[in-house]
Amino acid sequence: MLDSGSADAPLTLCPNGKASIECSHCKVRALSLCSALEPDELEAMDKLARHVVFEKHQTLFSQSEAAESVYNITAGSVRLFKLLPDGRRQIVGFALPGDFLGLSLSERNAFTAETLSAASVCQFPRVAFSDLLDAKPHLLRRLHDMAGHELSLAQDQMVILGRRTAEEKVASFLMGLRKRWARIDGSTVRAPLPMSRQDIGDYLGLTVETVSRMMTKLARDKAIVITPDGVRLLDPARLEALSET
Amino acid sequence: MLDSGSADAPLTLCPNGKASIECSHCKVRALSLCSALEPDELEAMDKLARHVVFEKHQTLFSQSEAAESVYNITAGSVRLFKLLPDGRRQIVGFALPGDFLGLSLSERNAFTAETLSAASVCQFPRVAFSDLLDAKPHLLRRLHDMAGHELSLAQDQMVILGRRTAEEKVASFLMGLRKRWARIDGSTVRAPLPMSRQDIGDYLGLTVETVSRMMTKLARDKAIVITPDGVRLLDPARLEALSET
C-alpha cells in the first residue's frame, strides 16, 4: 500500500546548522507560527532553527518513534498518517506551507510524516523548542491558538468521516483544500492536488476507485475541471452545498 | 433525532457566584486542569469559577453561538456534537469528570454540549479565563498539553471513523471509554455507558441498529456482558485485538 521511499537522508541547505535562508526572508512567515512574534522571540527561534530540504516521498518522522524535532513547513506538502497493523492507513492531515508539525510536543510521534513533493522545512529540536516555549509565553500562546484551530479542523474531519456520503466527502475535501491554498497563493478557483487519489481516499475513508468515480461525477456535473496538477473549481456554490456545515 | 430537553436554566449551587464547593475539596482536581497548579494559579482560578449543576439533557452551550464560558466537568457526563443542516449528527466527544471544555478558546462554539446525566461543572468566563492564561504561563502550558492530548485523541478517532469495521468501532469505543473511567473511578472491567445507543452510533458513524447488533455479537462471543448501566469487559484481550493500533 505504501512505498517507503528510498534513502532517508535529507539534503541540508546548511550543513553547519546555520540557516542560509534567514527567517527575515521567509515566504511563509505571515502564515506560520512566526507571524506576530516579538523580535526577541523570532531571534530565539532563528537560533534553534535548522533549514532542511526533503525530496519527494521522504520520511520526516515515523509513527511511535521518539519525537526529536518539531517542524515548520516552508515549501512543499506533507502527508500525515497512521497505519494499522494490517496495513490499513488513515491520513490524519496534509501539511502545507506555513503549517506546524509537533503541536502536541509529545515524546513519541503520533503519526508518520512523508513529503508528497520536494519540501523545505524549518526544523527545531523538540526539547529545546519546548524550553523556549516556557521562556516565551507569548510564543506558547500563539502555538496554543494554532492547536485550538487544529483541534477544530480535526472535529470537522470527524463529521466528514462519520456522517457524509462519498460525494460530499470529496466535495468538502476540495473546498477545504482550496481554502487552504487561497491563504498561501491567493488562488481562488485552483486547488493543486499534490497527493494521489489513494492518499485522498485514505484521508476520506474511501477507496481509490470511489474517489476517482466521485471526481469524475463532479467533473461531469460541471462542478470541477480535472487538470494534470489538480482541479479547477467551476461551481463553488454546488460544492459548498455538498459540504455545508 | 434530538430531544432538546426542557428548560435551560441551570441550578446554581452558589447564586452569589461564590463557590459553596471549594477547589480544595474538588474530587476531580487530580485529573483536571487544576492538578499541578501553583497556589496562586489555583486561587486565581477559584476566584473566576462559578460552580453550576445541570440536570440531565440540558444544554451547556450551542454550536456557533458566541462562546461565553469555558468549563471544567466535575461530575456527570456530557455529549459534544455537531449537527448538519439536514439533521445528521456527529458526536465529536464525550466529556467525563476532569475534562475541560473550551480548550480552543475560540469566540464561537464549534459544537453543542449537552449533559447525558445530571452534571456539575466549574464554569469560567471565557475572556477572563483567557486573560488569566496570559498572566499565568504555567497554566497556559498545562492547558496546551491537554490540547495536545485532545488532538491526539481526535486523530485516533479519525482512524476509527475512517478505517475500522463496525465491530472494531464498538470494541475500540468500549476499550477507550473503560480506560477513561479507569482514571476516574479506578474500575478495571466496568464501563458505564451514560449515553444511548444512538449517541454511540453518532460517535462512531454507525446506526443505532448496527451498534446494538455489534454489542450483542460481542456479548454472544463472551467478550463483554451487557448490564443495565453499561458493560462489563470479560475478554479485554479480544477487545484489544479488535482495536489495536
Added chain:
DNA sequence: CGTTGGGTTGATCGACCTCAATAAAAGTGG
C-alpha cells in the same frame, strides 16, 4: 394499565468495496 422511549432483532436494500481490465502518465534506459 396504556403510553412512551429506548433497545433488540429480522428482512431487504443500496452505497461503497472488491476484483478486474484498460487507459493514461511518468519514469528509464537505449
Added chain:
DNA sequence: CCACTTTTATTGAGGTCGATCAACCCAACG
C-alpha cells in the same frame, strides 16, 4: 527522442457490510 516498464487513474461488473424499514420487547412512568 523513442521503446519499454512501472505507476497511477479510470471504468466496469459484481459482491458485501452496514443502512433502512419494520416489528417487537421491555422498563419507566403517569
